Amino acid sequence: MLLADFGTSYCKLLDTSASDGPQLIATRNLDHDLQVDRGTGHNGKRHCHHYVNELTALARGGLSLIQEESFTLLDCGSRDIKYVAYQGEKIKDMGWNAECGASMGFTIELLEKYYDLDFAAIKVPASSFSVTCGVLGMSHIFDAVVTGSSEEEAVAKFVKGIAINAYNFAKRPEKVYLSGGLCDNPLFVGSFPCPVVLLGRFVLLEGLKASSEQLNIQ
């Protein structure tokens, strides 16, 4: 069975009959005619026979990967942020911010390339910018650079602002399970004011797998 999480910047593909694990493909390089059995993600409806809601896929992925009965799982993607919170094995809360939290991941990647930065080498700053949207938040960087900050320092404050905004959006949990491409960004991960458990990019694929297994059982 072919499963895919069609994200805005990257598509994650998994052939459940193969042993080589999931593949990561830049969305701009995706075969326009690709059709999968089960899909999710912003870009997924036109590429799959059966579409699974992104929040459902995230929650099912979390349930497969997390052993605790109560948890908050936050997914920071290119275009949006979303979270699910379980309490005592029951879904308790969820959120999906596709508008005001827009383009945070995308903007971080854009800045990394534009300023040629290595996020692994940048220290988490003591303070942050107040950022609620990637696009609007960029003006803080330009203002800071104009007033004498280094580009590196300004971007670090921006990234920390994004992490704090995502943390607030998920209702300030004691611990965050983090999913999505930003798991690979140590500056972003280190900017959370709480412990972070990294689950990587393929949590929604796990959720699709769990949905398929559940259907097979039924």
Place this chain on the structure above:
Amino acid sequence: MMSSRKQRVGIVGVPPLSIMEMLSSPEVEIYDLDEPQGKTDIETASPFLPRVYCGILRTVIANSLTIRPDVIYIDTGPGKCDCAVHTATVLEDTLPETRIIRTRNQDSMGFGTPLCRTRMGLLEKMAAITASVQSTTPFQDLPPCEPKAGFWGVPPRDFSLLKLFPDTTHIYGWARCMENKTPDNLELELHYNPNIPTVFFAQSFCAKTALARHLATKHPHGLYLDCDVTAGNSAKAKIQAFLELSKI
């Protein structure tokens, strides 16, 4: 010979029963200004109300500008909201040819809530409740069903989000107060069923967002949701995922 036309009367919120009895005449055409009427563009309200304002009251202004009623009865009592108080002032200054009559509905005689508890598509059920505002008699008795889900809140600006719920969804909150014809009944508004997964809904920028969010936190299996003018994909996905993950 003089030609007579029906009097065009707009209502906002739930006017007192005595007013609705008075308006119950073939000579009167009633418009529920809280609901989208025809293809009225909500942006026509933007010069008169901030865009970041309750979508229902922006709809009231847009409808009023299009329909130009002879009279508008607008409830500005505790059974509606402070925003309606200010909207009444805006209407008065914007439509000088329309009589704006403020009411304070504190009716306390309950008409019952059979619609809220019966088995019926949630959209149809909510439409029947909002239509019942114009009726002065209790709704026909309907058998209650066992609830599988709950919807707490006000009738949304965009009814399409109601399509996602099962027809065994019970209605709570202000919509239940509407059916009961007691919009100022806080005790009834606060009531919910803790044994069923419940979506606590309020219009964005409405004071009821505080209550909806508070009750969703208190409820053992509640989800808070707010939407502005239309229910976007993320709002619909939240409802869909919540119900699915609650095994409904």
